[in-house]
Amino acid sequence: MALAETSTSLPAGGAAATAPSPWPERLKSLGLALVVPGLLLVFWHIATTRRWTRLIPTPYETAEYMVDFVAGGIYNDAFSATAHIHLLASMSRVFGGFGLAVLAALPLGLLIGRIPLARQTLDPFFQLMRPIPVTAWLPLSMILFGLGPRSAFALVFLGAFFPILLNTIFGVKNVDPKLFEAASMLGCKGNAQFFRVVLPAALPSIFTGLRLGLGLAWFVIVVGEMTGVPQGLGAVIMDGRTLSRTELVICGMIIIGIAGFISDRIVVAIGNRLLRWSPNHHG
Amino acid sequence: MAEPTLPIIDIRNVSKSFQLQGQKIDALKDANLSIRQGEFITLIGASGCGKSTLLRIIAGFEKPTSGEALMWGKPITEPEPQRGMVFQDYALFPWLSVRDNIAFGPTSRGVPKAQAREIVERFVEMVGLQRFADAYPHQLSGGMRQRVAIARVLANEAEVVLMDEPFGALDAMTRERLQEELLEIWARTKLTVVFVTHAIEEAIFLADRVVVMTPGPGRIESDNPMLLSRPRDIASPEFNAIRREMSGKLHSHHGKKAA
Ligand SMILES: Nc1ncnc2c1ncn2[C@@H]1O[C@H](COP(=O)(O)OP(=O)(O)OP(=O)(O)O)[C@@H](O)[C@H]1O
Ligand SMILES: [Mg+2]
Numbered sequence: 181m182a183l184a185e186t187s188t189s190l191p192a193g194g195a196a197a198t199a200p201s202p203w204p205e206r207l208k209s210l211g212l213a214l215v216v217p218g219l220l221l222v223f224w225h226i227a228t229t230r231r232w233t234r235l236i237p238t239p240y241e242t243a244e245y246m247v248d249f250v251a252g253g254i255y256n257d258a259f260s261a262t263a264h265i266h267l268l269a270s271m272s273r274v275f276g277g278f279g280l281a282v283l284a285a286l287p288l289g290l291l292i293g294r295i296p297l298a299r300q301t302l303d304p305f306f307q308l309m310r311p312i313p314v315t316a317w318l319p320l321s322m323i324l325f326g327l328g329p330r331s332a333f334a335l336v337f338l339g340a341f342f343p344i345l346l347n348t349i350f351g352v353k354n355v356d357p358k359l360f361e362a363a364s365m366l367g368c369k370g371n372a373q374f375f376r377v378v379l380p381a382a383l384p385s386i387f388t389g390l391r392l393g394l395g396l397a398w399f400v401i402v403v404g405e406m407t408g409v410p411q412g413l414g415a416v417i418m419d420g421r422t423l424s425r426t427e428l429v430i431c432g433m434i435i436i437g438i439a440g441f442i443s444d445r446i447v448v449a450i451g452n453r454l455l456r457w458s459p460n461h462h463g
Numbered sequence: 464m465a466e467p468t469l470p471i472i473d474i475r476n477v478s479k480s481f482q483l484q485g486q487k488i489d490a491l492k493d494a495n496l497s498i499r500q501g502e503f504i505t506l507i508g509a510s511g512c513g514k515s516t517l518l519r520i521i522a523g524f525e526k527p528t529s530g531e532a533l534m535w536g537k538p539i540t541e542p543e544p545q546r547g548m549v550f551q552d553y554a555l556f557p558w559l560s561v562r563d564n565i566a567f568g569p570t571s572r573g574v575p576k577a578q579a580r581e582i583v584e585r586f587v588e589m590v591g592l593q594r595f596a597d598a599y600p601h602q603l604s605g606g607m608r609q610r611v612a613i614a615r616v617l618a619n620e621a622e623v624v625l626m627d628e629p630f631g632a633l634d635a636m637t638r639e640r641l642q643e644e645l646l647e648i649w650a651r652t653k654l655t656v657v658f659v660t661h662a663i664e665e666a667i668f669l670a671d672r673v674v675v676m677t678p679g680p681g682r683i684e685s686d687n688p689m690l691l692s693r694p695r696d697i698a699s700p701e702f703n704a705i706r707r708e709m710s711g712k713l714h715s716h717h718g719k720k721a722a
Pocket of ligand 2: 516
């Protein structure tokens with residue numbers, strides 16, 4: 181016997197919200213997203229063909245150079261068909277440093293957020309270190325790790341470390357106390373609450389930290405690769421500047437932009453999948 | 464039986480004070496309340512008179528400053544599955560579906576998987592949420608969420624269900640329906656219910672005993688057996704008479720508080 185009448189109406193935010201939006205909607209949002217880049221491209225085109233500036237190549241020249249940079253066959257110079265080498269070099273540092281930062285920051289954040297003694301000893305230290313911009317670490321990192329990829333790697337690690345750490349701490353500290361009470365009255369107590377309450381409750385915040393951290397990793401890699409690294413997108417940009425080859429600089433920037441965008445989308449997609457339950461987590 | 468049966472919950476001279484900005488606040492003073500198994504008790508009183516505090520002491524979330532709270536004669540020291548709380552703001556686990564929220568207790572206690580699944584399905588059905596069993600809490604209406612919260616404690620074999628203004632945030636129609644459903648569940652089981660409310664009508668409609676509390680310091684003012692037969696008609700003259708009487712008891716102390 182069912183005591184309650186089965187409700188027949190679907191509440192707001194049910195299936196309707198999760199259904200994929202229809203095609204016209206998608207096209208419209210894609211179109212709107214392209215308005216500003218399109219205008220920028222037109223402005224770039226006009227500014228360079230009308231010779232308002234001679235310092236920057238036209239979009240067409242840049243596109244041509246991009247093709248050569250990626251596939252070769254046009255100019256056939258030292259940079260032709262080398263884009264993948266530089267991209268892979270940068271990616272290995274970004275994801276390597278980011279991965280290491282996750283391995284270090286996540287457990288530390290959980291510890292600091294959860295254990296008062298760890299918080300009292302470690303939190304003040306990290307709060308002191310945090311305001312130091314990652315780029316200010318560059319000289320020290322060069323002294324410690326030498327000129328080269330290791331120093332870039334270290335910088336990426338530092339850049340990704342703090343957002344992940346701080347957001348993990350925040351997530352763990354801000355679990356609704358009612359949920360602990362609910363769990364303990366249901367028979368889940370002490371350490372068992374860590375996996376069944378703390379971790380899932382902190383997950384949205386942890387994901388915010390991961391996303392910020394990965395963004396910062398891409399941000400920092402360029403700075404890290406600007407000195408003494410033969411390969412990498414940051415090195416390409418720096419070489420382009422020293423050789424006065426602006427098109428190379430712009431190509432490097434575009435590739436970093438796209439790579440950063442794609443890796444962010446991947447994190448967001450994973451987040452949306454794991455956090456389907458969260459009403460306010462859809463990046 | 465020669466011996467009188469042991470009360471399921473026994474509150475003996477319980478006082479609770481809090482330190483708030485250097486001030487001592489007597490949330491509860493010398494409360495005595497004895498509840499027998501299967502009783503439906505409602506606690507009613509002005510804001511700040513210690514209703515939630517008393518409920519939280521019974522749940523084991525708070526310890527009395529003095530006096531003792533007993534269940535089956537043994538001191539209540541910590542929250543336990545046999546005393547389930549239904550919070551006003553639901554306190555469901557937002558990352559778990561309806562089904563998994565209800566399963567939380569059984570799986571925490573190590574009930575075997577197959578058996579847990581059976582329990583969950585039974586209680587999903589009892590509260591009429593079959594169609595929403597896989598939905599997440601944020602996709603449910605307030606009334607549905609509260610049903611999940613009730614099912615969650617029932618699935619955990621709670622003997623005492625503690626409810627702190629569980630229907631306070633719901634519209635009148637949903638509230639009435641949930642009241643009736645709750646009474647049906649209660650009538651079918653041996654549940655003991657302690658139910659906090661602000662609404663006099665709700666208190667009388669549901670209870671075997673209406674416990675009136677007064678603030679400043681929080682005290683139990685009177686304990687009123689409700690002898691009206693069930694199901695109760697809130698429009699009947701008898702119901703109205705009791706409502707007037709309870710209203711008098713509640714309001715006679717407002718002057719004292721202001722003084
Ligand atoms: N954790 C706490 N710290 C300090 N004071 C508290 C705490 N919990 C309750 N109090 C105080 O104890 C008194 C009683 O609070 P309680 O929540 O039990 O009242 P209540 O009857 O449930 O009120 P309401 O009807 O508004 O929910 C209040 O004066 C409140 O300020
Ligand atoms: Mg209260």
